[in-house]
Amino acid sequence: MRNRTLWLSLIVLAALLLAACGPSGVTPDPESGQLTIVQQDDDEGMNFEPESVVLTAGQTVTIVLENHGTKDHEFMIGQNVIYDDTGAPNGFEVDFFEGIEDQVEVDLGEGAMLMIDSETVAMGGMEMEGDMEGDMAEDDHDDGEDDHDEGEDDHDEGEEAGMEMHMDHDGWMVMDAAGSGTTTITFTVPEDRTGEWEMACFEDDGTHYEDGMRGTLVVQAQ
């Protein structure tokens, strides 16, 4: 008898523990579907806030992305980080948005960019026309005086070289320039994306990722 009580207690305890171990993280607001993710950097490092997010398959979600840092930051979601020849993290093997790119509605903050497989698809506050790279090389878009020190003539090591580095990764990415305001990403979470994903920024040769700019994104079944 005593044994049975003990067993029952253990089973109840185990059930409670399992329930507590469900995916933990911030969920979208039940009414608006909005979930704010802030990109931060300071002397102590960089990160996403929150670092853990839980979405539900079938749910329509708006990720509100804000760069509160002093640097440009990326936002990618994927699985299996790829490392380049030098051992630097450089993107994901599996892209969360693969195949659903045109079902994702993106409203870019001024100066933010949407890139798919290294191509700039859209830029905040600007119509996409003609040769994007040419435009950008010439265009000294005024994202504020406090911005990175891109002299007009240092095309080699400055913005242009930086752009090429950003464009290295495959997959879907928002490039969120410092001071670019709010970008919203709205989509319905597909059933087939159920599972555990990672959010990441691979800026500056992957050093942002290594410095903590990553988080988990779990898609739970309905």
Ligand SMILES: [Cu+2]
């Ligand atoms: Cu970053």
